[in-house]
Amino acid sequence: MRLKDVATIRLDFADADFWLVRRGSLETIGQPIKTYSPYYIGIRIEQTALILPDYLYYVFMHLHQVGQWKPLAHGTLSLVHIRTEDVRNIALTH
Numbered sequence: 001m002r003l004k005d006v007a008t009i010r011l012d013f014a015d016a017d018f019w020l021v022r023r024g025s026l027e028t029i030g031q032p033i034k035t036y037s038p039y040y041i042g043i044r045i046e047q048t049a050l051i052l053p054d055y056l057y058y059v060f061m062h063l064h065q066v067g068q069w070k071p072l073a074h075g076t077l078s079l080v081h082i083r084t085e086d087v088r089n090i091a092l093t094h
Contacts, residue, residue: 002088006045006051007043007044007046007056008046010042011042012039013041014042016043017043017044017045018043018053018057019032019033019042020041020087022081022082023079024079024081025078026070029080030063030068030069030082031064034057041084
């Protein structure tokens with residue numbers, strides 16, 4: 001199962017449960033935050049019977065801390081970004 005199977009993921013998503021920093025340095029991309037910005041990737045859980053939004057927020061905090069986004073970063077300068085499609089295709093396993 002992929003994240004896109006249980007959640008809506010898109011840019012400029014004010015009704016999301018939380019957002020991921022899409023553009024920045026290698027240390028900041030993918031960082032989950034609770035503050036809306038139209039430039040962040042919004043994630044809203046649709047299948048709350050399968051996964052809770054607060055739990056997924058902490059899962060993304062862990063992914064950010066272990067450097068999950070560094071291999072997926074695009075860009076050659078100090079300013080890099082992640083793609084919405086990369087976030088959609090994250091595998092959810094148990």
